[in-house]
Every structure is written in structure tokens, then in C-alpha cells.
Amino acid sequence: MNSPPDLNRIAGLYPWMEAVTFGPWLSWCRAGFLGEMGHCRRALVIGDADGRFTARLLGANPEVEIDAVDTSTAMLRALIRRAGRNAARVRAYCVDARLWQPANPPYDLVVTHFSLDLLTTDEVRALAEKLRGVVSPSALWVVSEFEVSTGLFGRLVAGPVVAGRYLGLQWLADLAFTTLPDYRGALGEAGFALQRRRRWLGGLLSGELWRTAEARNLPPA
Ligand SMILES: C[S@@+](CC[C@H](N)C(=O)[O-])C[C@H]1O[C@@H](n2cnc3c(N)ncnc32)[C@H](O)[C@@H]1O
Numbered sequence: 591m592n593s594p595p596d597l598n599r600i601a602g603l604y605p606w607m608e609a610v611t612f613g614p615w616l617s618w619c620r621a622g623f624l625g626e627m628g629h630c631r632r633a634l635v636i637g638d639a640d641g642r643f644t645a646r647l648l649g650a651n652p653e654v655e656i657d658a659v660d661t662s663t664a665m666l667r668a669l670i671r672r673a674g675r676n677a678a679r680v681r682a683y684c685v686d687a688r689l690w691q692p693a694n695p696p697y698d699l700v701v702t703h704f705s706l707d708l709l710t711t712d713e714v715r716a717l718a719e720k721l722r723g724v725v726s727p728s729a730l731w732v733v734s735e736f737e738v739s740t741g742l743f744g745r746l747v748a749g750p751v752v753a754g755r756y757l758g759l760q761w762l763a764d765l766a767f768t769t770l771p772d773y774r775g776a777l778g779e780a781g782f783a784l785q786r787r788r789r790w791l792g793g794l795l796s797g798e799l800w801r802t803a804e805a806r807n808l809p810p811a
Pocket residue numbers: 594595596597616620636637638639640659660661662665685686687688702703704705708
């Protein structure tokens with residue numbers, strides 16, 4: 591197992607780097623299914639970095655309690671700070687999600703925004719299999735990820751953008767690999783089914799709502 595990337599040294603810069611490279615688009619993508627999370631009570635948020643999404647979820651849903659998992663102490667400190675007066679509803683776990691034993695199941699919401707792409711396909715599958723055992727039957731899993739489509743846009747725009755992101759993460763955070771995992775295949779094999787999907791920036795960003803396979807025919811969340 592590779593060491594997880596070390597984002598401690600860029601924690602303070604992270605929101606600025608994002609603003610310069612993607613403007614508001616990542617934030618719009620993260621919030622794409624926020625409106626569907628109003629009924630959720632116990633959420634697991636993996637790799638939310640400085641906690642901008644966590645703060646929004648806490649603000650939008652006054653009853654949700656959140657387990658936040660991240661390997662970076664600096665990011666988790668920022669996440670708790672950003673949660674402000676809602677911080678009492680957050681439990682922070684500074685641990686590698688690949689090794690973590692979920693602490694407060696069952697979860698009715700899992701959130702991974704732009705963090706599955708720091709794992710290999712096998713690691714995403716193993717994580718999803720572990721989470722399948724600790725989510726409620728009607729749980730939601732909200733995923734945001736980059737996507738490189740096969741057409742011209744993929745070759746000329748999305749491919750270079752994603753390659754640039756991986757190069758940056760290799761350089762700044764010692765990330766050990768450079769390709770997007772097949773997270774859709776991995777989630778499907780672990781017993782989750784894609785229910786809805788939204789795209790931003792011509793398909794470069796994909797926001798997805800997954801449910802357990804047995805809940806796939808339930809009305810949209
Ligand atoms: C690229 S950042 C992005 C995240 C943020 N959710 C966003 O939407 O911009 C990935 C985050 O996941 C954390 N991370 C990376 N690998 C991890 C792992 N194996 N377990 C837990 N957290 C991890 C990093 O420390 C970082 O905070």
C-alpha cells in the first residue's frame with residue numbers, strides 16, 4: 591500500500607489554488623446534490639480537505655452529524671475551524687480511509703468529493719466494500735470526480751487538465767500514481783448503483799448520486 595499523499599503543507603493554500611485553477615466550478619459540483627441530503631442524519635465525509643463542503647452541509651442540515659476522515663491534520667483543523675458553531679456535530683478522524691474502521695454506523699450518507707481519485711481502483715473497491723457493510727439500506731453516496739471522456743474534448747482539454755492536476759499532486763503532495771481509478775466499476779462491484787448524475791465544465795466534472803443496489807429503484811432522493 592502506498593503512503594497517502596501529504597497535503598499538510600498546502601492546506602492553507604488549498605482554497606486559493608482551487609480558486610485560481612477552477613474558479614467556482616468545483617464548489618458548484620460539490621453542492622450539486624446538497625438539496626437531496628436534508629433527511630440525512632449520520633454522514634461520513636472522506637477527504638473534504640479544508641471542510642468547505644462539510645460547513646455547507648452542516649449549515650443546510652441542522653440535524654446531521656458528520657464523521658470527517660482525512661489523513662491531513664492541517665486540513666482537519668481547517669475543517670473544524672470552518673464548521674464554527676456547528677463543530678460539535680463533527681467528529682474528526684485523522685486516519686487513512688483505507689485502514690479506518692468506521693466508528694459510528696450505520697451511515698445514511700457518504701460523501702467523497704475529488705478524493706477517490708487519490709486511490710487506485712482496487713483501493714476504491716476495497717473501501718466501497720467496507721462501506722457497503724456500514725451504510726443503511728437507503729443510504730446515499732455522493733461522489734464528485736474529474737472525468738476524461740473519449741472524444742475530442744477529452745483528448746484536448748480534460749486529459750491535459752487531469753494530467754496537470756496529478757502532476758501538481760505528485761510535486762506538492764508526493765502522490766504515487768497518475769491515473770484516474772475506475773471508481774464507477776469499483777462502486778458497482780461493491781454493491782452500489784448510480785442513480786443520478788450531473789456534469790459541469792463540458793463533462794470535465796461529474797457529480798454523482800449513488801445508492802445501494804437494492805435501493806436503486808427507490809424514487810430519487
Ligand atoms: C485533493 S484533496 C480534495 C478534496 C476536497 N474534498 C475537494 O473537494 O477539493 C483530497 C483530500 O483527501 C485527503 N486524503 C488523501 N488520501 C486519503 C486517504 N487515503 N484517507 C483519508 N484522506 C485522504 C487529503 O489529505 C485531502 O484533504
